[in-house]
Amino acid sequence: MKVKIRVPASSANLGSGVDTLGLALSLDLRVVMSEAAAPSVAFGEGFTEPLADEDNLVLAGVRAAEAAAGRTLAPLAIAIDSQIPLSRGLGSSAAAIVAGVLGANALLGAPLSRAECLAVAARVEGHPDNVAPALLGGLTVAMQEGGTVLARRLPTPRLAAVLAVPDAALSTKTARAVLPERVLLRDAVAQVQRVSLLLAGLLCGEEGLLASGVQDRLFTPYRRALVPAFDGAERAALAAGALGVTISGAGPSILALSRPEETAPVREALTRALEEAGVAGRVLALSIDETGAQVSLEEGGAPCAM
Ligand code: HSE
Numbered sequence: 108m109k110v111k112i113r114v115p116a117s118s119a120n121l122g123s124g125v126d127t128l129g130l131a132l133s134l135d136l137r138v139v140m141s142e143a144a145a146p147s148v149a150f151g152e153g154f155t156e157p158l159a160d161e162d163n164l165v166l167a168g169v170r171a172a173e174a175a176a177g178r179t180l181a182p183l184a185i186a187i188d189s190q191i192p193l194s195r196g197l198g199s200s201a202a203a204i205v206a207g208v209l210g211a212n213a214l215l216g217a218p219l220s221r222a223e224c225l226a227v228a229a230r231v232e233g234h235p236d237n238v239a240p241a242l243l244g245g246l247t248v249a250m251q252e253g254g255t256v257l258a259r260r261l262p263t264p265r266l267a268a269v270l271a272v273p274d275a276a277l278s279t280k281t282a283r284a285v286l287p288e289r290v291l292l293r294d295a296v297a298q299v300q301r302v303s304l305l306l307a308g309l310l311c312g313e314e315g316l317l318a319s320g321v322q323d324r325l326f327t328p329y330r331r332a333l334v335p336a337f338d339g340a341e342r343a344a345l346a347a348g349a350l351g352v353t354i355s356g357a358g359p360s361i362l363a364l365s366r367p368e369e370t371a372p373v374r375e376a377l378t379r380a381l382e383e384a385g386v387a388g389r390v391l392a393l394s395i396d397e398t399g400a401q402v403s404l405e406e407g408g409a410p411c412a413m
Pocket of ligand 1: 119237282
């Protein structure tokens with residue numbers, strides 16, 4: 108039996124929704140896996156060189172699903188293709204983990220529910236905010252506390268995502284190392300106010316709330332120095348009509364929310380901002396992925412509910 112899994116990219120945080128909000132985006136990770144006589148991993152689109160097994164998060168997802176199900180699969184032949192740039196704040200790790208969990212679960216006969224798959228994937232990733240949109244699609248809110256993960260998909264806002272993606276990667280580990288252990292009460296209160304306004308703006312279609320709503324007091328002040336061209340890109344994108352600008356996930360990509368029909372000027376502004384700052388990279392105009400992760404079984408297998 109062969110299983111095919113497709114998982115979207117995602118942008119976490121959306122500024123003030125740190126470790127909580129995520130948006131699925133129109134770039135895909137595709138994985139094909141089947142049980143085989145000997146294990147193998149083929150890396151296709153998106154990989155310049157093979158990953159070592161210990162760095163392969165699809166395998167980490169497989170192992171976590173096996174552990175959660177209490178069963179082990181035969182050796183796997185796995186093929187991985189990805190349009191999602193690695194270590195750029197676009198959810199490549201979460202997509203790989205979700206693909207591994209869903210693929211293994213399908214080959215095991217779907218012993219884990221959708222909610223269990225999400226919790227297993229979030230535990231491997233450490234934060235639920237990319238895993239939730241990768242699995243559910245659209246705009247999501249998620250919480251992780253101990254072994255408990257609660258996640259919900261919210262109504263999809265009418266927005267596009269324009270992303271400035273630097274060529275140089277930034278690891279989440281590095282981006283989290285700069286965060287403080289403690290924050291001031293006034294910053295925590297300001298954050299609650301902003302994320303509440305952000306959600307009001309997103310759910311009620313009040314575009315005017317987004318620019319203030321994305322303003323993050325907890326992560327961004329410490330990370331902006333790690334994100335090349337952030338200040339200039341933020342100014343330029345807002346001047347070109349972006350509705351809100353923030354770091355995408357742990358960075359270094361910059362997310363500009365835009366009306367779907369007005370991405371061109373925002374794209375041009377971000378391209379110029381990267382050029383003016385001497386930062387090599389590219390700018391992508393993406394739509395929101397409404398589908399989330401998809402799994403299909405081939406060679407006589409029944410369709411999977413996941
Ligand atoms: N919310 C996470 C962060 C995203 O900003 O560090 C990466 O998992």
